[in-house]
Amino acid sequence: MNDTILVAISPRVRVLLPLPLAGAYDYRVPPGMRLQPGDFVAVPLNGRETLGVVWDGEADPDLPERKLRDVLHAYDVPPMTASLRRFVEWVAQYTLSPPGAVLRMAMSAPAALEPPAPQAGWTLATGPGSNAPPPTGRVTPERQRVLDALRPGEVLPGNLIAERAGVKPGVLRGMADGGWLRPALLPRPLEFAPPDPDHAQPRLGTEQRAAAAALEAAVAARQYGVTLLTGVTGSGKTEVYLDAVAECLRQKRQALVLLPEIALSAQWLDRFRARFGVNPALWHSELTSRTRRRTWRAVAEGEAPVLVGARSALFLPYPDLGLVVVDEEHETAFKQEEGVVYHARDMAVVRARLSDAACVLVSATPSLETLTNAETGRYAHRHLSERHGGATLPAISLVDLRRDPPERGRFISPKLVEAVGGTLARGEQAMLFLNRRGYAPLTLCRACGHRLRCPNCTAWLVEHRAQKRLQCHHCGHAEPVPQHCPECGAEGFLAAVGPGVERVLEEAGTLWPEARRLVMASDTIPGPAAAAEAARAIAEREVDLIIGTQIVAKGWHFPHLTLVGVVDADLGLAGGDLRAAERTVQLLHQVAGRAGRAEMPGRVLLQTFSPEHPVMQALLSGDLDAFMAAEAETRRPGHWPPFGRLAALIVSAEEERDADRTARDLGLAAPGGEGVQVLGPAPAPLALLRGRHRRRLLLKTRRDIAVQPILREWLARVEVPGNVKVQVDVDPVGFL
Structure with a gap:
């Protein structure tokens, strides 16, 4: 009869790491450590210490003990809740992302796992229940003021006690030596004062x-x-x-x-x-x-x-x-x-x-x-x-640029010029809206026709005249405005084509030189402090004319703003974006809503070359419900969202042939069947982005067909080289 050798199996847990890994790793729990799902821990990985979360499920009992590494330590912080763990898993499965990549977003402040360092203060050494020996030394007026500044059992920082008592810090140290005070840890203050739900209840209709x-x-x-x-x-x-x-x-x-x-x-x-x-x-x-x-x-x-x-x-x-x-x-x-x-x-x-x-x-x-x-x-x-x-909705009217065009070289029509002038003359505020940053979206040579483009992207360089530079709004590439055409060498032939908000600002300065102007764009309002200052200046009427991009549409309340002029209402309708009309209606309606929000009525003028377009007619009539119903009916027959599902595969590589080869292989392996369609591969509208060549494929299914299983099976059939990236976008909202 053979002897049976029993090997004791140490407790083990699964730990999910905030890295783009497929799943959790098994670790051994050292003696004396107790862990539960959700605990934040430190574990070894490839010779370094890594943070992670104890995950649900049983560790692999067949994994040899010799392959396990010990959990190094657990952090004194509330464990990740079960609902958040389920959320991490749900997002990973829905977006086809590694669970660890999603976990990383839930561990975005790893330093917070360490408890804040305790702060020392002073408290009275004597009092009810104290076993301290009687203090020594006499009670001077300064010491008495210190004693009066502290209640029994209270712990305060030394600088606050000294300030209250009007003494120098050395007095506190002397009182500690004499047994009057003793050091103690300060209670940790609340980071955020609790909001009062009944502080100021609003008057609601x-x-x-x-x-x-x-x-x-x-x-x-x-x-x-x-x-x-x-x-x-x-x-x-x-x-x-x-x-x-x-x-x-x-x-x-x-x-x-x-x-x-x-x-x-x-x-x-x-x-x-x-x-x-x-x-x-x-x-x-x-x-x-x-x-x-x-x-x-x-x-x-x-x-x-x-x-x-x-x-x-x-x-x-x-x-x-x-x-x-x-x-x-x-x-x-x-x-x-x-x-x-x-x-x-x-x-x-x-x-x-x-x-x-x-x-x-x-x-x-x-x-x-x-x-x-x-x-x-x-x-x-x-x-x-x-x-x-009691505020009323603004009156909206269209300016047909075919019949009422601006003067040559300008972008504001006579009707809008007259409206802004009248508004400013009455002491009210006006806004000019153009959803385009910079001075001009395109610079070309009038001698040879060359257009200045980004070396890293399929995009024109945008002139920012105030900074004297050309910039790509996709990758951030910037360069000085050249004196000569880079193609033909001609000097003085480079021309700015089209308007940005800087060009509208320049035109406004010519038309209304006395008006105090403010540009609101993401590069002029970069953060909270600048936003607060802009809002203050407008509210206190230090600004007469606001010139802004889409950030002015986001919930601002300007009580003295009575006129909004949209310089190019057609801008968002270009291209083949599925949601172009919907987005344009949403943006222009939001911008229009900035006008007349107090007792003064508002007015909105939309400059357009297509006043008959359904978007313009919907804004003119105010019947957005009818527009959205019509938009739904155009999407329903083709099973376009929300009546069908979309998922995009974006293939990118530094070498164009590598992107083409992988996109071709994905196209050849494309799924089929009833209610399933694959469009592409085709070059993306931004075929070059940040130095990478891009190809797109679009999976479209009926609403009742889940795209994730199809995508997983599709991607499993194609071997993607290491120098090629395939990004999955479930429910895309953009198609660049």
């Missing part, structure tokens, strides 16, 4: 009160549900959903508000502070690493009751998320195009479902996808039909 009550009830139910909140610009949608935030606070749960441009939302933050008495926690790319670390930990410990952030805020570790609000849900800024490609609006709905939270999608011009979900009953729908406070 009948329609607003009904909508607010419905949202409050949804939050109080403490279960998943989605509500679409729509309303004309200025109808008080923000005030309504802030009431839902207040109810979430009363429920002792956390609320998340996603904004498309949080760094430019100074006025929104002012409204929040007026409503709740304090600032919310913020999360966006402009934060310092220290602030990100403190905010991440405060969220994890439940000390950030309300967080307002950009799309990445979805991945923060909320212990009990009760409400998710997506403001301006139609904005394409919610789509992340690099790394893990996802749409924050859609993932916000998933995050709410996994957290048993209410979700509110807010827009004056909702996307067709969201409207369809509301019409089919998947989402509840609340609509506000009137502007708040």
Whole structure:
């Protein structure tokens, strides 16, 4: 009879690492360490220490013990919740991304895993229950003031005690030597003051009160549900959903508000502070690493009751998320195009479902996808039909540039010139809108026709005359404006073609030299401080004429602005984008909504070469519902979103032939079958981007066919070389 050797198997766990890896790795739990799913740990990987999260599921019992490495240590921080772990897995599966790449977004402040260093202060050494020996030395007037500044049991920092008592720090040290004071750790202060849900309740109209009550009830139910909140610009949608935030606070749960441009939302933050008495926690790319670390930990410990952030805020570790609000849900800024490609609006709905939270999608011009979900009953729908406070909607008119063109070399028509002049003469503010940065989108040589283009992208270089440079808005390449044509060498023949906001500013300076002008574009309003200053200057009437790009459409409230002139209303309609008309209606309606938001009526003039276009007619009539219904009917027969599904494969390589070869192989292996169609491969509209050649393939299916299994099987059939990248974009919103 053979002897059986029993080998003791050490406890082992699966650890998911924030790296683009396919799954979790197994590690051994050393004696004395107790771990559970969600714990943050440090583990060895390839000779270095790496952070990770203990993941769900059983470790492989067949993996030999000798191949295991020990977990190095666990971090003293609340574990990642089960709902966030499920969310990481869901996003990875939906977007076909490695789970570790998604986890990395949930561990975006790794320094926050370490607890903040304790701070030392002073407390009274004597008092009730104290075993300290009696202090020595006499009580001088200075020492008495120190004793009076501290209550029994209170711990305060030395500089604060010295300031209160009016003494020098040396007095405190002397009192400690004499036994009057002893050092003690300061209690950790709250990072964010708790908002007061009843601080300043707004005056709501009948329609607003009904909508607010419905949202409050949804939050109080403490279960998943989605509500679409729509309303004309200025109808008080923000005030309504802030009431839902207040109810979430009363429920002792956390609320998340996603904004498309949080760094430019100074006025929104002012409204929040007026409503709740304090600032919310913020999360966006402009934060310092220290602030990100403190905010991440405060969220994890439940000390950030309300967080307002950009799309990445979805991945923060909320212990009990009760409400998710997506403001301006139609904005394409919610789509992340690099790394893990996802749409924050859609993932916000998933995050709410996994957290048993209410979700509110807010827009004056909702996307067709969201409207369809509301019409089919998947989402509840609340609509506000009137502007708040008795303000009226602006009157919109079209300027037919074929009949009323600008003077030669100019871009503002006589009708718009007259309207702006009259507005300024009355002491009111006006805005000129053109969704194009810089001075001119194209520079060409009038001698040979050469156009100056980016060496890294299929794009023209945009002139920024104020900075005296040409710049690519796709890769950031910049170069000085040349004196001679790079192609033929001719001097003095380079000409700027078309307008940008800088050129409109130049023209405005000629037409209205006395007007105080302000350009609002992403390169002139780079962050929160600049946005707040611009909002202040406009509100205090230090500006007469605003000239802006699309950032002026994002929720600003300018009470003295009565005229909006759109310099080129046709701009967004060019190209073959599936959603070009929808986006143009949304953008121009939002821009128009900046006019007449107080007691003074507003007026909007749209300059267009196509006044008969359905977009222009919809804006003129104000019947956006009919426009969206017609837009839906054009997409339905071909199974285009939201009546079908799309997924894009973007093949890129530094060598054009490598991109072509892989795209060809993918095309030959393309799936088929009823309700499944593959378009391409074809060069992308931006066939060269950041030095990489790009080819696109588009998978289109019926609504009832999931694209992810098809994509996985398709990609498995093709061997992709290491020097070629294939990016998967499920539910693309852009096609460049």
